[in-house]
Amino acid sequence: MTEQNTRLGILLMVATTFVFALQDGISRHLAGSYNVFMVVMIRYWFFAAFVIVxxxxxPGGIRRALKPRFPLLQSLRGTLLVVEIWVMVLGFVHLGLVEAHAVFTCYPLLVSALSGPVLGESVGWRRWAAAGVGFLGVLIILEPGVSVFSPWALxxxxxxxxxxxxxLLTRYVARADSASVSFFWTGTVGAVIATAVGLFFWQPMSGPDWGWMALLCVTAAFGHFLLIRAYEVAEASSVQPFAYFQLIFASMIGITVFGDLLQVNVVIGAAIVVGAGLxxxxxxxxxxRRERRASAVAAK
Structure with missing residues (x-):
C-alpha cells in the first residue's frame, strides 16, 4: 500500500464521516416529525436497491450472494443493524446529536472487550483497562444520578x-463469506425487517420532507460507497482512527442547526472515550506488527 493510497484512504474516511453526519442530521429532522420506523423503512428501501446493484x-453476482456460508448469522447481522439504527435515531431526537454521538463513540471499546467471548480472541489487560476508562467517560457524559436513569440516555x-x-459478527462471517456477500445481506435483510415493522407506522409526508427523505437515501448510499472505497485503497488500521471525525461533524450540525448545547461534561467524557478508543x-x-514480524521470521 503506497503512501499516496493511504492519504487517499484517510481523505475518503473523513468524507465518509461528513456524509454520515449529514445523514444523522436529516434523520433527526425527519424523525422529529414522522415515526422513526417509517423513516428507517424508506431509507432501507433505497439502501437495499443500492446494495443489489x-x-x-x-464476481458471481447476486447468485453467489444468496449462498452464504453463515446464512443465520448474516440474517442476525442485518437485524442487529436495523435495530441499532432505530434506537440511535430515537437517541438523536430525544438527546440531540452531540450527546448521542458522544456516547456512541464507545462502540470500538465494546468491540475490543467483546472480541474475546464472541470471537475467541485473546483480550489483554490493556484492552480491558481501556474499555473501563471509556466506560468512565460514558458515565461522565450521562451524569449518573441526573440523566442516566432516563431510557433515552441509554x-x-x-x-x-x-x-x-x-x-463482531461481521468479522466472524468474514472467515468464509466475502465482504460483498455480507454487504448484500446487510441491505436486504435490513430492508425486510424495516418494512415488516415500518408499514404499520405509515404517515403522510409533505412535499418538502419527501425531498429531505430523498437526500437521506442518497447520503446513506453515498456514505457506504465512500466507506467501501476507503477500505479498498488503504488498510483499515490506517483510516479507522479518522472515523472519530463523525463526532466532530455531527456535533457541529447539532449545535448550528438544532441548537444543541455543548456541555462541559460531554466534552470531557467524549475526550476520554475517544482517547481510550485511539x-x-x-x-x-x-x-x-508483532504478528507480521513473527510470521516473517518463521518463514525464513
Missing part, C-alpha cells in the same frame, strides 16, 4: 452495544 456488479449506549455485536486502535496495530 453493487452486488450484481461483483439509547445511544444500547445502539453502541448493538453495533459492536454487528461488527489507544485500543494503537494497541491493535502494535499487535498486528
Amino acid at each position: 453493487v452486488t450484481a456488479r461483483r 439509547a445511544p449506549l444500547s445502539a453502541a452495544l448493538g453495533f459492536a455485536l454487528y461488527s 489507544f485500543t486502535l494503537w494497541r491493535a496495530q502494535v499487535k498486528t
Whole structure:
C-alpha cells in the first residue's frame, strides 16, 4: 500500500464521516416529525436497491450472494443493524446529536472487550483497562444520578452495544463469506425487517420532507460507497482512527442547526472515550506488527 493510497484512504474516511453526519442530521429532522420506523423503512428501501446493484456488479453476482456460508448469522447481522439504527435515531431526537454521538463513540471499546467471548480472541489487560476508562467517560457524559436513569440516555449506549455485536459478527462471517456477500445481506435483510415493522407506522409526508427523505437515501448510499472505497485503497488500521471525525461533524450540525448545547461534561467524557478508543486502535496495530514480524521470521 503506497503512501499516496493511504492519504487517499484517510481523505475518503473523513468524507465518509461528513456524509454520515449529514445523514444523522436529516434523520433527526425527519424523525422529529414522522415515526422513526417509517423513516428507517424508506431509507432501507433505497439502501437495499443500492446494495443489489453493487452486488450484481461483483464476481458471481447476486447468485453467489444468496449462498452464504453463515446464512443465520448474516440474517442476525442485518437485524442487529436495523435495530441499532432505530434506537440511535430515537437517541438523536430525544438527546440531540452531540450527546448521542458522544456516547456512541464507545462502540470500538465494546468491540475490543467483546472480541474475546464472541470471537475467541485473546483480550489483554490493556484492552480491558481501556474499555473501563471509556466506560468512565460514558458515565461522565450521562451524569449518573441526573440523566442516566432516563431510557433515552441509554439509547445511544444500547445502539453502541448493538453495533459492536454487528461488527463482531461481521468479522466472524468474514472467515468464509466475502465482504460483498455480507454487504448484500446487510441491505436486504435490513430492508425486510424495516418494512415488516415500518408499514404499520405509515404517515403522510409533505412535499418538502419527501425531498429531505430523498437526500437521506442518497447520503446513506453515498456514505457506504465512500466507506467501501476507503477500505479498498488503504488498510483499515490506517483510516479507522479518522472515523472519530463523525463526532466532530455531527456535533457541529447539532449545535448550528438544532441548537444543541455543548456541555462541559460531554466534552470531557467524549475526550476520554475517544482517547481510550485511539489507544485500543494503537494497541491493535502494535499487535498486528508483532504478528507480521513473527510470521516473517518463521518463514525464513
